[in-house]
Amino acid sequence: MNALKIVGIALIIGGGLGLAYGGFSYTKETTQAQVGPLELTVQDRETVNIPVWAGVASILVGALLLVVPRGT
Numbered sequence: 001m002n003a004l005k006i007v008g009i010a011l012i013i014g015g016g017l018g019l020a021y022g023g024f025s026y027t028k029e030t031t032q033a034q035v036g037p038l039e040l041t042v043q044d045r046e047t048v049n050i051p052v053w054a055g056v057a058s059i060l061v062g063a064l065l066l067v068v069p070r071g072t
Contacts (some may be wrong), residue, residue, distance in 0.1 A: 001024060004065050004070065005065070007062075007065060008061075008062040008063070008064075008065030009060045009062065009065040009066070010062070011059070011065065012058070012059050012062035012066075013062075014034055014058055014062075015054075015055045015056065015058030015059035015062060016055070016059065017054035018050040018054060018055035018058065018061075019052065019056070021050075022050060023047060023048050023049040023050045024047075024048055024050075025045055025046060025047040025048070026045075026046055026048075027043050027044070027045050027046075028039070028043070028044045028045075028046050029041055029042070029043050029044075030044065032044055035059060037058030043063060
């Protein structure tokens with residue numbers, strides 16, 4: 001299996017996951033204040049939304065990489 005087929009499969013899987021979940025979230029920890037040995041940290045939950053068009057485009061590009069023959 002060559003590299004273009006692997007990339008195509010990865011794009012299809014990633015696009016499908018993007019359409020299924022619509023985004024992902026992560027926790028970001030920041031230091032707000034530090035007074036001597038005491039440290040005040042805040043954990044913020046950030047959400048990244050993945051647009052539907054990006055998921056569909058990823059699937060289409062992945063399918064094109066798998067279907068279109070490459071001249072070697």
